[in-house]
Amino acid sequence: MEIDFTMGYPHSNRSSKVRLFRKRVKMSKNRRYAIIIILVTNAILISLLESIIPVLIPVPGVKLGLASIITLIGLVFLPLTDVLWIVIIRCIVVALLTRGVMMLAFSISGGILSALIMFIIYQQLSQYFSLKGISIVGALVHNTTQIIVASLLLGQLVVLYYLPILIVSAVITGYITGGISEIAIGELKGKDVFNTISVQEKGELKWTN
Amino acid sequence: MNRTLNHSTFTSLDGFIKLLLAVTIAILPFYIENKVSYIIFLVYLMLFTLTSRISCRTLLLSGASYFIIVLIPYLFGILLNGVLYNLTRNEALIMQQGYAALYIRLFRLFIIWYVSILYFHTTHLETVLSLLDRLLFPLKLLKLPVQDFLKIIMCIVTQLKGTSEDMKTRFLEDSRYVMGGNAASLKSKFNGISRIIVSSLVNSFHKLDEVESMVEEMSLKPLFKYRFKMGKPEWLAVLSTALLILSLYIVEKGNGFLL
Numbered sequence: 001m002e003i004d005f006t007m008g009y010p011h012s013n014r015s016s017k018v019r020l021f022r023k024r025v026k027m028s029k030n031r032r033y034a035i036i037i038i039l040v041t042n043a044i045l046i047s048l049l050e051s052i053i054p055v056l057i058p059v060p061g062v063k064l065g066l067a068s069i070i071t072l073i074g075l076v077f078l079p080l081t082d083v084l085w086i087v088i089i090r091c092i093v094v095a096l097l098t099r100g101v102m103m104l105a106f107s108i109s110g111g112i113l114s115a116l117i118m119f120i121i122y123q124q125l126s127q128y129f130s131l132k133g134i135s136i137v138g139a140l141v142h143n144t145t146q147i148i149v150a151s152l153l154l155g156q157l158v159v160l161y162y163l164p165i166l167i168v169s170a171v172i173t174g175y176i177t178g179g180i181s182e183i184a185i186g187e188l189k190g191k192d193v194f195n196t197i198s199v200q201e202k203g204e205l206k207w208t209n
Numbered sequence: 210m211n212r213t214l215n216h217s218t219f220t221s222l223d224g225f226i227k228l229l230l231a232v233t234i235a236i237l238p239f240y241i242e243n244k245v246s247y248i249i250f251l252v253y254l255m256l257f258t259l260t261s262r263i264s265c266r267t268l269l270l271s272g273a274s275y276f277i278i279v280l281i282p283y284l285f286g287i288l289l290n291g292v293l294y295n296l297t298r299n300e301a302l303i304m305q306q307g308y309a310a311l312y313i314r315l316f317r318l319f320i321i322w323y324v325s326i327l328y329f330h331t332t333h334l335e336t337v338l339s340l341l342d343r344l345l346f347p348l349k350l351l352k353l354p355v356q357d358f359l360k361i362i363m364c365i366v367t368q369l370k371g372t373s374e375d376m377k378t379r380f381l382e383d384s385r386y387v388m389g390g391n392a393a394s395l396k397s398k399f400n401g402i403s404r405i406i407v408s409s410l411v412n413s414f415h416k417l418d419e420v421e422s423m424v425e426e427m428s429l430k431p432l433f434k435y436r437f438k439m440g441k442p443e444w445l446a447v448l449s450t451a452l453l454i455l456s457l458y459i460v461e462k463g464n465g466f467l468l
Binding site: 028029030031033034035036037038039040041042044045046049066069073085089092093096097098101102103106146147150153154155156157158159160161162165166176179180181183184187188 | 270271274275278279281282283285286287289290311314315318321322325329334337357358360361362364365366368369372399400402403404405406407409410411413414416417420421423424425
């Protein structure tokens with residue numbers, strides 16, 4: 001069975017690091033799932049880096065969120081549905097393996113909303129936002145959603161006092177992960193990873209644009 | 210990430226029965242008010258934990274996220290609220306809910322988190338996914354690819370089991386080599402991180418065909434082979450929970466139930 005799979009989206013001509021391209025690829029369902037599996041596995045493993053590499057952020061509850069790099073990579077190379085699959089599956093796997101189901105409410109709400117907002121900005125407002133900017137907005141949405149969910153669960157507005165701290169940290173961490181994503185996306189394009197996947201499928205591919 | 214289950218009676222309990230018991234225990238705190246009920250409940254939960262033989266380390270690690278996301282913002286909020294109230298005497302800053310009610314809410318959330326940790330750390334992932342496959346049947350009616358979704362999760366866990374330790378060692382080696390130790394500037398550290406991520410992604414995509422074959426294999430064989438069983442341990446577990454509910458009921462009703 002073959003399904004339609006859109007790979008790559010237009011991006012700002014202001015951001016030279018991520019250039020405009022749109023390719024329409026026909027890819028087998030299993031191939032598409034394999035790409036999702038690889039990206040989710042990497043997202044989870046990359047978050048291991050945070051525990052290994054000491055990047056000092058002296059605020060409790062604040063971490064770099066390196067896994068969001070994979071979401072950003074997904075936004076550049078994959079269609080929205082696949083990016084959402086990556087976010088949802090990552091949250092579920094991490095909840096099942098480590099944090100427990102209650103944390104799913106926080107991670108999935110923050111993850112989906114930030115991915116959606118980042119996608120809209122990347123699609124519609126990319127002439128105003130670089131990847132660093134998109135990453136900052138994503139981090140802001142993620143942190144704000146999480147704290148609102150915590151406030152709803154506790155039935156307490158006092159939790160929202162923590163929001164300014166999370167906003168400041170989101171700007172910093174979003175800038176950092178956005179910077180790393182820019183380098184990573186540039187290098188991935190240089191290495192032609194996603195195009196290589198398509199070329200390997202030569203027989204099945206149908207390119208448009 | 211490499212989750213291995215301890216072999217305890219609890220691990221071998223039927224997944225569905227265990228799920229029902231976990232849900233029952235998780236919602237019980239919403240129906241109790243008496244202090245004695247809380248003590249009975251906590252004693253039961255402690256026995257539940259001991260029987261499951263789950264390690265303290267696992268519980269603490271899993272609990273860190275609850276502490277970070279829920280407790281830290283809450284405690285910070287309370288502190289700041291108190292400071293602001295003392296400075297301004299603004300009545301709008303008085304807590305809308307009493308502290309006792311709030312602690313009870315925190316306790317209930319904690320129990321939901323704790324029971325879910327106990328459940329997922331004592332149940333085989335295949336069983337969990339198998340149960341999800343059955344419980345999510347309404348989504349299947351909507352033509353959503355639930356089975357594909359669950360199989361992807363299974364593949365990811367298999368991948369993680371196979372690569373997490375290797376990857377951790379490689380990350381450590383790479384980070385020492387690429388990032389140049391503590392003396393390196395922040396910029397070179399981030400360049401290092403991006404190089405590690407890129408090399409990890411590129412290496413992973415070299416295995417794309419392998420992963421694809423795994424997905425194909427997984428889609429051919431019946432992954433979800435859960436069968437319901439109701440043996441002696443299951444009856445014992447159900448009975449113990451029923452006894453707990455009965456004792457809580459008696460305490461809450463002030464012995465009126467028996468008279």
